[in-house]
Amino acid sequence: MAYINVPEGVPGIRSLVMFRPETGRHLYQLTQVLLRDPSPLSPAERELIATHVSARNNCMFCMSSHAAAARELLEEKRDVVDCVIHNQSTPHLSDKMKALLNIAGKVQQSGKLVTDEDVSQARQHDASDRDIHDTVLIAATFSMFNRYVDGLGSLTPTDPTEYVPMGKRLATMGYVLPQQQKN
Amino acid sequence: MAHIQLPDGLPGIRGPMALRPETSKPLNELAEVLLRADNSLTRGERELIATYVSYLNDCFFCQNAHGGLAQHYLSCDLEQMDKMKIHPETAPISEKMKALLSISGSVQKGGKHVTAGQIEKAKGLGATDLEIHDTVLIAAAFCMFNRYVDGLGTWAPQDRMFYVNRAKTRAEEGYANYNPHN
Numbered sequence: 001m002a003y004i005n006v007p008e009g010v011p012g013i014r015s016l017v018m019f020r021p022e023t024g025r026h027l028y029q030l031t032q033v034l035l036r037d038p039s040p041l042s043p044a045e046r047e048l049i050a051t052h053v054s055a056r057n058n059c060m061f062c063m064s065s066h067a068a069a070a071r072e073l074l075e076e077k078r079d080v081v082d083c084v085i086h087n088q089s090t091p092h093l094s095d096k097m098k099a100l101l102n103i104a105g106k107v108q109q110s111g112k113l114v115t116d117e118d119v120s121q122a123r124q125h126d127a128s129d130r131d132i133h134d135t136v137l138i139a140a141t142f143s144m145f146n147r148y149v150d151g152l153g154s155l156t157p158t159d160p161t162e163y164v165p166m167g168k169r170l171a172t173m174g175y176v177l178p179q180q181q182k183n
Numbered sequence: 184m185a186h187i188q189l190p191d192g193l194p195g196i197r198g199p200m201a202l203r204p205e206t207s208k209p210l211n212e213l214a215e216v217l218l219r220a221d222n223s224l225t226r227g228e229r230e231l232i233a234t235y236v237s238y239l240n241d242c243f244f245c246q247n248a249h250g251g252l253a254q255h256y257l258s259c260d261l262e263q264m265d266k267m268k269i270h271p272e273t274a275p276i277s278e279k280m281k282a283l284l285s286i287s288g289s290v291q292k293g294g295k296h297v298t299a300g301q302i303e304k305a306k307g308l309g310a311t312d313l314e315i316h317d318t319v320l321i322a323a324a325f326c327m328f329n330r331y332v333d334g335l336g337t338w339a340p341q342d343r344m345f346y347v348n349r350a351k352t353r354a355e356e357g358y359a360n361y362n363p364h365n
Binding site: 003004005016019020022023026027029030033034037057058059103106107110111112114116119129132133136137139140141143144145146147148149150151152153 | 186187188199202203205206208209210212213216217220240241242286289290293294295297299302312313315316317319320322323324326327328329330331332333334335336
């Protein structure tokens with residue numbers, strides 16, 4: 001049970017933003033801009049960064065829901081998601097994405113750990129300033145979301161099939177603030 | 184030097200905020216609600232949470248920018264502010280605030296570090312669900328801001344009085360209509 005009085009039966013961050021829509025709307029807006037608005041990185045690549053950071057933070061809800069979204073967006077290349085979660089190499093991941101995921105993993109630990117070498121390695125594989133900026137901010141943002149979701153003890157479904165419809169919704173509708181059910 | 188090309192002369196978060204207004208807008212609006220909008224926690228108490236977490240993350244720019252604001256709102260000096268962020272357990276603040284800072288310190292390590300016992304203690308000292316929510320989200324948000332500022336290798340003025348001296352203006356300006364070029 002969550003540490004505060006959030007709507008019953010609603011999982012993860014959805015329960016928290018329904019409890020406090022004043023902050024929730026800005027959190028969803030930020031996520032929509034970062035993960036869906038036009039960017040040199042595809043929505044699937046950006047979901048992979050979110051998944052990677054959430055896996056490293058051991059946040060089951062965020063990892064599972066963003067992994068599900070990434071699988072929907074990647075279609076037949078969906079197996080890459082499990083490779084990212086388990087740190088396995090895969091030919092479906094570009095060298096640029098590998099370098100960006102390395103930067104994201106550093107940010108997850110601390111911003112100070114990102115080195116000039118990490119950045120120049122990404123640049124060697126054609127990462128632009130915009131790619132690097134967005135990677136750092138996505139990794140930083142999920143360092144927030146993971147703490148928010150777990151720090152308030154929000155409901156985390158343990159059945160993997162429960163995340164499939166969430167992934168479909170995130171892949172097709174993006175980040176839309178959930179509305180409190182009216183009784 | 185920063186890891187990416189940022190507008191010249193803007194310290195800390197101001198560089199990336201000026202670079203990418205699309206993300207700055209929700210970030211600043213979030214900060215406005217969390218740190219400045221009406222709340223049963225005072226602005227000083229909320230800025231103290233931001234300062235404490237930024238101190239734990241060793242983010243020079245954020246701990247001094249928000250430390251300056253906390254100092255302004257709480258009417259204390261730099262030395263007293265430093266004592267509060269380094270040893271909140273002996274600070275001249277309420278027992279409820281000490282319990283909320285303890286929760287913030289756990290959030291800084293990782294969400295799972297927060298225990299039911301810490302929450303119970305805060306509630307026993309009068310903390311409401313909303314105060315606990317906002318404490319956790321402020322602490323989590325500064326784990327984001329600190330990583331954003333340091334992960335891009337931004338620069339920060341090293342003279343700590345720079346932050347103290349501009350706090351009053353920053354407090355009046357707020358976050359929602361924040362102009363990174365000022």
